[in-house]
Amino acid sequence: MHPHPYDAFFANALTAPDSSSGIGAKTNGAGPRHSIRTVSNSNCTVFVIVAKTQKAGDMSGVEFDAMITQMLLDSWDRQCQIVDAVASLVTEENRHFKPSDDGWSIDRHLAHCHNVRTFWTTQVAPKSAELERFGVDDAGEITATIETVRSALSQSAALVREVVADGLATGEPLVGENVTYDNPVLLLQHMIWHEGWHIGLIFLALRLNGQEPPEEWEEPNVWGKWRTENWE
Numbered sequence: 457m458h459p460h461p462y463d464a465f466f467a468n469a470l471t472a473p474d475s476s477s478g479i480g481a482k483t484n485g486a487g488p489r490h491s492i493r494t495v496s497n498s499n500c501t502v503f504v505i506v507a508k509t510q511k512a513g514d515m516s517g518v519e520f521d522a523m524i525t526q527m528l529l530d531s532w533d534r535q536c537q538i539v540d541a542v543a544s545l546v547t548e549e550n551r552h553f554k555p556s557d558d559g560w561s562i563d564r565h566l567a568h569c570h571n572v573r574t575f576w577t578t579q580v581a582p583k584s585a586e587l588e589r590f591g592v593d594d595a596g597e598i599t600a601t602i603e604t605v606r607s608a609l610s611q612s613a614a615l616v617r618e619v620v621a622d623g624l625a626t627g628e629p630l631v632g633e634n635v636t637y638d639n640p641v642l643l644l645q646h647m648i649w650h651e652g653w654h655i656g657l658i659f660l661a662l663r664l665n666g667q668e669p670p671e672e673w674e675e676p677n678v679w680g681k682w683r684t685e686n687w688e
């Protein structure tokens with residue numbers, strides 16, 4: 457049987473040097489997950505995408521798990537930076553702005569985010585430090601100072617991080633008496649989803665009262681935490 461004339465051609469493509477790196481090449485310095493190689497003759501150019509498996513790559517399974525864990529915790533840290541940035545816009549003057557007549561005031565949304573973090577994490581990790589939650593007065597208002605709410609948010613940020621990190625170390629469901637998260641990532645996603653919802657209402661309250669943060673503020677403090685835009 458004669459070798460097909462293209463056999464050598466494709467073999468060259470497989471052994472050609474990497475011409476570019478694939479998605480993930482820049483993440484955490486962990487190295488690319490695949491590379492792209494090209495080889496040409498007078499008729500065509502062949503692109504070969506070479507997946508880097510854990511064996512072929514420079515990462516063990518343990519290292520890969522650690523990388524994913526770091527990425528997930530990093531996403532939580534970024535979430536908390538966004539919440540902190542929004543909380544930094546809240547003053548004694550605007551803390552009572554509401555997104556609707558029957559809605560909560562801005563400070564109550566922030567306090568509620570802290571309460572929800574502590575509630576669900578302590579459900580599934582009762583041994584974690586149980587942080588104090590905010591109550592409201594008869595008028596439904598938060599009486600704590602904004603400074604107190606801000607510092608509580610930083611404490612509950614650390615609490616969620618710790619419980620998620622512990623959960624990721626085992627990969628087991630997070631189970632409490634009245635709640636089950638099928639895996640630890642779902643606790644993280646629950647908190648991010650929940651807080652995004654409340655942050656949206658805070659923005660609405662600010663907008664309805666003439667204090668909508670400008671895009672120049674929003675980009676670096678909110679959306680820029682998730683991605684870097686480059687249209688060049």
Ligand code: NI
Binds near residue numbers: 568572650654
């Ligand atoms: Ni809520």
